[in-house]
Amino acid sequence: xxxxxxxxxxxxxxxxxxxxxxxxxxxxxxxxxxxxxxxxxxxxxxxxxxxxxxxxxxxxxxxxxxxxxxxxxxxxxxxxxxxxxxxxxxxxxxxxxxxxxxxxxxxxxxxxxxxxxxxxxxxxxxxxxxxxxxxxxxxxxxxxxxxxxxxxxxxxxxxxxxxxxxxxxxxxxxxxxxxxxxxxxxxxxxxxxxxxxxxxxxxxxxxxxxxxxxxxxxxxxxxxxxxxxxxxxxxxxxxxxxxxxxxxxxxxxxxxxxxxxxxxxxxxxxxxxxxxxxxxxxxxxxxxxxxxxxxxxxxxxxxxxxxxxxxxxxxxxxxxxxxxxxxxxxxxxxxxxxxxxxxxxxxxxxxxxxxxxxxxxxxxxxxxxxxxxxxxxxxxxxxxxxxxxxxxxxxxxxxxxxxxxxxxxxxxxxxxxxxxx
Amino acid sequence: xxxxxxxxxxxxxxxxxxxxxxxxxxxxxxxxxxxxxxxxxxxxxxxxxxxxxxxxxxxxxxxxxxxxxxxxxxxxxxxxxxxxxxxxxxxxxxxxxxxxxxxxxxxxxxxxxxxxxxxxxxxxxxxxxxxxxxxxxxxxxxxxxxxxxxxxxxxxxxxxxxxxxxxxxxxxxxxxxxxxxxxxxxxxxxxxxxxxxxxxxxxxxxxxxxxxxxxxxxxxxxxxxxxxxxxxxxxxxxxxxxxxxxxxxxxxxxxxxxxxxxxxxxxxxxxxxxxxxxxxxxxxxxxxxxxxxxxxxxxxxxxxxxxxxxxxxxxxxxxxxxxxxxxxxxxxxxxxxxxxxxxxxxxxxxxxxxxxxxxxxxxxxxxxxxxxxxxxxxxxxxxxxxxxxxxx
Ligand code: SF4
Ligand code: SF4
Numbered sequence: 001x002x003x004x005x006x007x008x009x010x011x012x013x014x015x016x017x018x019x020x021x022x023x024x025x026x027x028x029x030x031x032x033x034x035x036x037x038x039x040x041x042x043x044x045x046x047x048x049x050x051x052x053x054x055x056x057x058x059x060x061x062x063x064x065x066x067x068x069x070x071x072x073x074x075x076x077x078x079x080x081x082x083x084x085x086x087x088x089x090x091x092x093x094x095x096x097x098x099x100x101x102x103x104x105x106x107x108x109x110x111x112x113x114x115x116x117x118x119x120x121x122x123x124x125x126x127x128x129x130x131x132x133x134x135x136x137x138x139x140x141x142x143x144x145x146x147x148x149x150x151x152x153x154x155x156x157x158x159x160x161x162x163x164x165x166x167x168x169x170x171x172x173x174x175x176x177x178x179x180x181x182x183x184x185x186x187x188x189x190x191x192x193x194x195x196x197x198x199x200x201x202x203x204x205x206x207x208x209x210x211x212x213x214x215x216x217x218x219x220x221x222x223x224x225x226x227x228x229x230x231x232x233x234x235x236x237x238x239x240x241x242x243x244x245x246x247x248x249x250x251x252x253x254x255x256x257x258x259x260x261x262x263x264x265x266x267x268x269x270x271x272x273x274x275x276x277x278x279x280x281x282x283x284x285x286x287x288x289x290x291x292x293x294x295x296x297x298x299x300x301x302x303x304x305x306x307x308x309x310x311x312x313x314x315x316x317x318x319x320x321x322x323x324x325x326x327x328x329x330x331x332x333x334x335x336x337x338x339x340x341x342x343x344x345x346x347x348x349x350x351x352x353x354x355x356x357x358x359x360x361x362x363x364x365x366x367x368x369x370x371x372x373x374x375x376x377x378x379x380x381x382x383x384x385x386x387x388x389x390x391x392x393x394x395x396x397x398x399x400x401x402x403x404x405x406x407x408x409x410x411x412x413x414x415x416x417x418x419x420x421x
Numbered sequence: 422x423x424x425x426x427x428x429x430x431x432x433x434x435x436x437x438x439x440x441x442x443x444x445x446x447x448x449x450x451x452x453x454x455x456x457x458x459x460x461x462x463x464x465x466x467x468x469x470x471x472x473x474x475x476x477x478x479x480x481x482x483x484x485x486x487x488x489x490x491x492x493x494x495x496x497x498x499x500x501x502x503x504x505x506x507x508x509x510x511x512x513x514x515x516x517x518x519x520x521x522x523x524x525x526x527x528x529x530x531x532x533x534x535x536x537x538x539x540x541x542x543x544x545x546x547x548x549x550x551x552x553x554x555x556x557x558x559x560x561x562x563x564x565x566x567x568x569x570x571x572x573x574x575x576x577x578x579x580x581x582x583x584x585x586x587x588x589x590x591x592x593x594x595x596x597x598x599x600x601x602x603x604x605x606x607x608x609x610x611x612x613x614x615x616x617x618x619x620x621x622x623x624x625x626x627x628x629x630x631x632x633x634x635x636x637x638x639x640x641x642x643x644x645x646x647x648x649x650x651x652x653x654x655x656x657x658x659x660x661x662x663x664x665x666x667x668x669x670x671x672x673x674x675x676x677x678x679x680x681x682x683x684x685x686x687x688x689x690x691x692x693x694x695x696x697x698x699x700x701x702x703x704x705x706x707x708x709x710x711x712x713x714x715x716x717x718x719x720x721x722x723x724x725x726x727x728x729x730x731x732x733x734x735x736x737x738x739x740x741x742x743x744x745x746x747x748x749x750x751x752x753x754x755x756x757x758x759x760x761x762x763x764x765x766x767x768x769x770x771x772x773x774x775x776x777x778x779x780x781x782x783x784x785x786x787x788x789x790x791x792x793x794x795x796x797x798x799x800x801x802x803x804x805x806x807x808x809x810x811x812x813x
Contacts (some may be wrong), residue, residue: 083771083786087504087762120559124533127559127733128768134735135772136447141735145560147569148531150540157576165567167560332554333541358504361764365509365535369500369542 008252010245014224017241021231022108028055029103035114035178038133041230041301042121042329043146045319047310048168049117050191050234051184052175057110058230059129059363063091065107066098067275067389075101076390089359090389092129093195099136114178116141117171122148123362142174144209146323149331156324164320189235189312192319196310198233199302205306208249209293210347212266213258215249218347219269220282221259222257230301264289265407268343270296270336270370271355271363276391284400288407292353296336297363299328307340333366337373344379351410354383358393380413382406431626431652434645438629439678441636447523450483453638461525461584463553466512466539466671467531468731469699471555471718473597473707474578475528476639479585483524484635484700487511490677490794500542501535506762508674509535516547525584528549528577531559531732532673533764553580561723561734570719577716594714600639602706607646608634609701610695611653616750619665619690620658625682632675634700662809664753667746668694670769672729674760676789683796684756688811690704692750695729701776702726730765739769740776747782753810755784756803760791783810 028034036055039046042409046056075097076090082100084093103110118130119143127143134141144167147160158163172183205225209218216222225245232238252258267285269292274281285292302308308326311318324330327340343349352374356364368381374381384402387393441449450462462481472482475795488511497513498779527550529540537554543785544552555577558566575729581756582588589597608631615622630649634642666689675696685691707721708714726732728742748753759766770786777784786805 079771083774085767085770088764092768120532124531124537125764125768128730128765131733131735131739132768132772135738135740143560143562143733143735145563145566145569147558147573148537148554150556151576152556157572159569159572163565166565167563170563205465261715298739332536334545337545356502358502359539361534363507364502365505366501366538366542368498368502369545372500373545 008248010248011224011240013241013244014228017237018227019107019233020237023063023168024055025057025108025111026082029109029111034112034362037115037117038113038130039117040119040121040123040130042119042123042124042126043323043327044230044301045119045168045323046230047188047191047195047234047315047319048171048175051188052179052181054115054175054179055111056231056348057113059095060091061100061227061230062105062110063094063389064275066094066105067185067391068278069106070276070391071106072276072389073391078235087358088388089125089129089357089361092125092132094389095129096132096136096299113137113139115174117144119144119146119323121146121323121327122331125362130356135247144168144171144323146330149325149335154331154335156321160324161317161320163315164324168316168320180346182287188315192310192311194235194236194239196312196318198229198239198242199240199304199309201246202229203304203309205242205246205249206294206298208253213256213260213263214266214293215252215258215293217259217282217292218298219273220278220294222295222298223273226298226301227357258291260286260289260291262289263291265351265410266293266347266349267351267353268292268294268296268340268347268349269353269355270340271367272297272357272360272388273355274357274386274394275388277386277394277396280284281399284403287401290351290407293347293349295337296328297341302327302341303331337370339375340370350380352379352381354381356383356385357388358385359387359389380406380410428651429621429648431649431656433459434649435626435629435653438633438645441633442629442678445520447483447636449637449641450481451523454483459585459587462483462523463581463584464521464524464527466527466529466536467508467697467699468530468729469557469702469722469726470528470530471574471577471722472587472639473601473718474715475581476572476601477589477593477597478578478581479587479589480525480581481638484632484697485512485515485527486632486635486675486697487791488515490792492792494792501539505535505758505760506674508760509539511791513539513543513546515721516543516550521550524550526553526580526794528553528555530554531556535764550630551580551584553577557681557722557732559733561711561736566723567716567719570722571713571716574715574719586809591714595709598707598709598714598718600643602709603643604634604639604646605701606706607643607650610644610650612701614650614653616692618658618660619663619692620660621656622653623685624691624694625678625685628678628681628696631697631700662811663688663690664807665690665692665751666754666756667743667750668696668756668758669743669773670757670759670763670766671696671789672698672731672766674763674791675760676760677793679793680789680793680796680799683800684758684803687800688807689756689803692752693746697728698727730769738772738776740772743773744776744780744782747777747780754806755782757784757786759786759788
C-alpha cells in the first residue's frame with residue numbers, strides 16, 4: 001500500500017497566503033475599513049471587486065474550511081434548529097449557523113458584508129442562500145442573473161452577453177456607491193491581466209496530469225490550489241502562487257515523479273469531495289495506487305483548461321464570458337458528460353468515479369443517468385454517495401468496500417485502449 | 422329558474438374533472454391536435470410556462486403534474502438518487518413508459534437544480550423529443566430584465582413554430598393572451614369566492630377545476646370554469662366551525678387529491694393555497710393590446726406575478742408577503758406543505774417560520790410525497806393542530 005506524503009512548497013505557500021487572506025478578513029471584521037463582499041464560487045467575477053479594493057468573501061470556501069476542520073456539524077445543527085431541513089444544502093446551513101454564531105471560525109472572524117453579490121451562476125440554491133443573508137443582515141443583495149447555457153450550440157447567445165454586460169455596469173455602480181470611488185479602469189484591466197496570467201498557469205497545471213505518471217492528484221491536490229484561485233485571483237500574490245505551483249509541478253513531471261510511489265490506475269472523478277473525511281477518502285484510492293488525472297469539481301469556479309483566458313483589453317466582456325460559459329456550474333448536465341469524455345480521452349484515464357453528494361444537487365441530480373451513459377460506453381464507472389459538508393453522511397467501511405470491489409474488478413480487465421491496468 | 426336547473430352543478434363538474442385527471446395520457450390534447458393542421462402539443466414541467474407563446478404558435482401547452490400515487494417508479498430511480506423529489510423521477514418514468522408519447526416536446530424552466538438537470542437527462546434519453554429550457558431572470562431590479570425575458574420568449578416562439586410548422590403573428594399572440602387572461606381571471610374569482618365563502622367551494626373541488634386546465638384547450642377550460650363560478654356562487658351552504666388556513670409550499674410537485682381532502686376533513690378551510698400556481702401566476706390581466714405583447718408578458722412576469730419560492734424577487738420579503746397574505750385572508754393559521762426533498766420550498770420554510778412566529782401566526786410544517794396513499798398520520802397531526810387552535 002502506498003501512502004500519500006506529498007507536501008511541497010506550494011502547500012506551504014498556500015497555507016501562508018491563505019492565512020494572510022484570512023487575517024485580512026478578520027481585520028475587516030474588526031474595523032480595518034476594507035469593505036467585504038460575499039459572493040459565490042460559480043464563475044466568480046472577483047476581478048471587478050479587486051478594481052475597487054473590496055475583499056472577496058466566499059461563504060462556500062468558509063463552509064468547506066469548517067468541514068475540513070471538522071467544525072461544521074454544530075453550525076449545521078443550529079441552522080436545522082432554525083427550521084432548515086436535513087435535506088437542504090449543508091454549505092448554506094453551516095454558513096447560516098456560523099453567521100448567527102457571531103461569525104467566529106477557527107481560521108478567521110468573517111466580516112459583515114458591505115455587498116451581497118449573488119452571482120447566480122447555475123446553482124439555484126445560491127438565490128435562496130443570499131436571499132436569506134439579505135433577510136438576516138438587512139442588506140439588499142445584488143442579483144447578478146446569469147442565463148444558463150440552454151441551447152444546442154452550448155454557447156451563450158448575444159442577447160445573454162448583452163444582458164450580463166448591462167448588469168455588470170449596474171454592479172460597478174453599486175461598488176462605486178459602497179466605496180465612494182469611481183471605477184479605475186486601469187486597475188480593472190490590471191486585475192484582469194493578473195487573472196489571465198493566473199488562469200493560463202492553472203490551465204498548464206491541469207494539462208500536466210496528461211503525463212504518466214501524473215505529477216499530482218487532480219482531485220486531492222487540485223483542491224489545495226482552488227482556494228487561492230478564488231480568494232487571490234487578480235492579485236500579484238495569486239499569480240505568484242500559481243507560478244510557484246506550476247514550476248514545482250512541472251519539475252515533478254519532468255522528473256517522472258507522481259504523488260504515489262507507483263501509478264496503477266488513472267481515473268476521472270466527478271463531484272465535490274467529502275470535506276469532513278477528505279483524508280480517509282483519499283487513502284481509499286491511494287491504497288490502490290489510483291490517481292485522479294482530472295476532476296470536474298476543480299472547474300466550478302472556472303474552466304480554463306479548454307482554452308478560456310481573461311482578456312485585459314476587453315475586461316468586462318471577458319468577465320461576462322467567464323460567468324456565462326467558462327465554468328462548470330453554468331453549463332448544462334450533458335456538457336458535463338462531454339467534459340468527462342474529454343478527460344477520459346485526452347487525459348488517458350481508465351475509470352470514472354462519481355462522488356454523489358446529497359447537499360449539492362447541481363452536481364448530483366441525475367448522476368445515475370451519467371453512470372448509465374458511461375457504463376454503456378464501456379468506461380468502468382463507480383458511483384458512491386456521501387456529502388460535502390455534513391459529516392453524518394459518510395459511512396467509511398461501506399465506502400471502502402465499494403471502492404475496493406471496484407478496483408478489484410477492473411484490475412485485470414482490459415481498458416478501452418485494450419491495455420490491462 | 423329553468424336555466425339554473427339545466428346548468429351543471431359543482432359536483433358534476435368536479436366529477437368530470439376528476440375523470441380527466443385520473444385517466445392516463447392526453448386524450449383532449451390529441452383530439453385538439455387532430456382537429457386542424459399545423460398543431461402540436463408540448464408537456465410543460467412546473468411551475469410557470471408562458472402558455473401564450475406556445476398556444477399562439479399552434480402548440481397546446483399541457484401541464485405535467487407528476488405520476489400521482491398510482492404510478493410505480495421502476496426505471497427512473499436508477500437515474501435520480503433517493504434524495505431527489507418524486508416529480509423528477511415520475512416525469513422521467515412517464516417518458517420511459519411511453520405515457521408522454523402523445524406530446525411533441527417538453528419544456529423545463531429554471532426553477533431548481535434537479536429540474537434543470539432533468540431537462541438534460543430527458544433530452545439524452547429521448548433524442549427524438551425536442552426539449553426546451555427557459556431561463557427566467559432572477560434580477561428583478563434590472564431595467565434590462567424585461568427585454569432579456571422578451572428575447573427569451575421570442576426564442577421559445579421559434580422553437581414552438583418548429584413543433585407546429587406555423588409561426589405566430591402578433592395578432593395570434595394577442596388572442597392567446599386574451600383567452601388565458603379569461604382563464605386566469607375566472608380562477609382568481611373562484612379563489613376569491615373560496616376566500617370569502619369557503620363553505621361554498623371546497624378546495625378538493627376547486628383544485629380539480631384548476632388542474633383540468635393542465636389537459637384541456639384554454640377555451641374549453643374557460644367555459645368549464647365559468648360554469649363552476651356560476652354554480653359555486655349560487656350554491657347554498659352553511660359555514661362550519663373550522664379554522665381558516667393559508668396553505669403554501671405545494672407549487673410544483675402536487676399532493677394526492679386525497680391528501681387535500683384529508684386536510685379539509687381535519688377541520689380546515691383552505692382559504693388560499695399555491696397549488697398549480699403557474700395556472701394563475703399573475704395578479705391581474707396581462708395587457709392584451711400593447712404594441713409588443715411579448716414584452717407585456719415578460720413585464721407581467723417580473724412585476725405583476727404572485728410570489729413563489731422559485732422566483733427570487735429581492736424587492737420584497739417572501740416571508741412578509743406570506744404574513745400579509747395570511748392577514749388579508751383572515752387566516753387563523755398557515756400550513757407549510759412541502760414536497761419531500763423539494764429544495765425551493767424547504768429553503769423558504771426557515772424564513773417563513775421566523776416571520777410567522779414574530780407575527781404571532783400559528784403554523785404547521787408538513788411534508789408529502791406524490792406517491793403517498795396513507796393519510797391517517799398526517800391527518801392526525803392536522804387534527805391535533807386544529808384542536809389546539811379551536812380550544813385554545
Ligand atoms: S447546491 Fe452545490 S453549488 Fe449550490 S450552494 Fe450548495 S454546494 Fe454550492
Ligand atoms: S418539487 Fe421542488 S425540487 Fe422537485 S422539481 Fe419541483 S421545485 Fe424542483
